[in-house]
Amino acid sequence: MRRTLSIAAVALSLIAAGCGDPSDSTPVACREGADVYLKALEGAPGPVKLRGETPISNCLAENQQGGELASVGAAMVTAATRLNAEARARPGGAANLQLGYLLGAAQRGADRTNGIHAELIRRLSAAARYSPDNQPPPAVFLHTYRQGFDAGRDGG
Numbered sequence: 001m002r003r004t005l006s007i008a009a010v011a012l013s014l015i016a017a018g019c020g021d022p023s024d025s026t027p028v029a030c031r032e033g034a035d036v037y038l039k040a041l042e043g044a045p046g047p048v049k050l051r052g053e054t055p056i057s058n059c060l061a062e063n064q065q066g067g068e069l070a071s072v073g074a075a076m077v078t079a080a081t082r083l084n085a086e087a088r089a090r091p092g093g094a095a096n097l098q099l100g101y102l103l104g105a106a107q108r109g110a111d112r113t114n115g116i117h118a119e120l121i122r123r124l125s126a127a128a129r130y131s132p133d134n135q136p137p138p139a140v141f142l143h144t145y146r147q148g149f150d151a152g153r154d155g156g
Contacts, residue, residue, distance in 0.1 A: 026068040030059035034078035037102065041079070042094075044101035045151035056102065056156045060109030060117045073120045076106060080127035088131065092140035099128050100148025105156020107149075 029036055029050035040050045049055055059072045080102055086095030106124055110117035128145070131137065137145075 026061050026064055026072060027054040027058055029054045030056075031068060031071040031075070034075045034082065037075055037079040038082065038098075041083070041098040041101060044094075044098045044148055048101060048105065048152070048156055056105035056152070057109035057112075060106065060113055060120075062113050062116075064113070064116065069117070069120070073123070076102065076120065077123050077127050080124050081130070084128055084130050087141060087145070088137070091138050092144045096141055096144040097148035097151075100145035100150075101152035101156060102148075103128050103145075104149035104152025104154075106152075108153050108156050 040048050083095045083099035110121050
């Protein structure tokens, strides 16, 4: 009887803590920094998975904890900033496509989370469209970005 009560108490505490609910947890690969995102994005516009198993959209969990959101957000914004610099140097190249894919996949994930990732999406968009001279990007940049965005939105 005592053992049964102990098991029940542990089970209740896990339920109360929200353990086991996949919509609340952030996959570990999502919190490992910008380099993990950049490496995975080399596969764009094909399937992109962090550490070969986690789609970028899964990094934005429905009831994500603040610390996890900050970690994921910092990694994504850093990746977007690096890709933007490369894409501005070579509009229409791989970095341009990868940048679009990252934003599309993030938007796909955010669409399922009732707005808690709106600020992250705003920051990612700003990083993606940054231009030091405030000039609009060339048409080839926008076209390639859109191809990546659509691929990320569809499968990211």
